[in-house]
Amino acid sequence: MKNIITIGLPSKGRLRDKSLDFFNSRELKILSSSKERNYFASIQNKPNIKIIYLHAKEIIQRLGDGTLDLGISGLDLLNESEKNIKDKILIKKKLNFGYANLVVAVPDDWIDVQTIADLEEVAFNIRLKKNRRLRVATKYPNLTNNFLISKGVTQYKLIPSLGATETYPFIGSAEIITDITSTGKTLQDNDLRVLKDGLILKSSACLFISKNKNLNLNSISNIIK
Secondary structure (H helix, E strand, O other): OOOOEEEEEEOOHHHHHHHHHHHHOOOOOEEEOOOOOOOEEEEOOEEEEEEEEEOHHHHHHHHHHOOOOEEEEEHHHHHHOOHHHHOOEEEEEEOOOOOEEEEEEEEOOOOOOOOHHHHHHHHHHHHHHHOOOEEEEEOOHHHHHHHHHHOOOOOEEEEEOOOOHHHHHHOOOOOEEEEEEOOOHHHHHOOEEEEEEEEEEEEOEEEEEEOOOOOOHHHHHHHHO
16 A cells, blocks of 8 residues: 555553553554554554554664654654764654653762762772773763763763663662663662752653655644644
8 A cells, every 4th residue: 555654652661551542642543463462553544554563762763764754752762863863853742751861870878979070070089099980881872971071071981781770880880870760769769869960861752753754744634733
């Protein structure tokens, strides 16, 4: 069928649930397969629209290469992407869910470290005493780099995190972290706190459109309105 519109939705968690609510609120009933691992769906009475469930990060990648026409994902993931990806994606609508902050967090017992300026002092002390850089565990290297450099922090090394970033300072893999948090509870539960000026980005879920496709916006007006 010609003029198929392909939409990427998050495959799991609250972001998936809220995305489905977003479509339902626009009288667009998503028809998913009863099979547990089926990643495709459709919209009732909209044969020209195809839904694909993907990881939120992959939605950004597929919008960038034009595989998807539209998608719901996080603003943090768009901003973390390389420029050649970001330049091909349009933020059509910021949605009222998926709120979270990307922050710099340090161990609670670092009582003398309250701000980014304090962090730079610690970084120089680590360099002087241990002959290495302050280690920062993160899943967001681009945003973290840009933020720390903009604040004048230079003596650090990024440690890629594959999961449970909150544990890194306590298993000896890093001194501090940057991480995404919605309530701050996970950080608190792991004896971490956010620096007073440690907000890197306020994020939320967004409806994105790929610039690679010339969409007929009338055909999706009830989605983007």
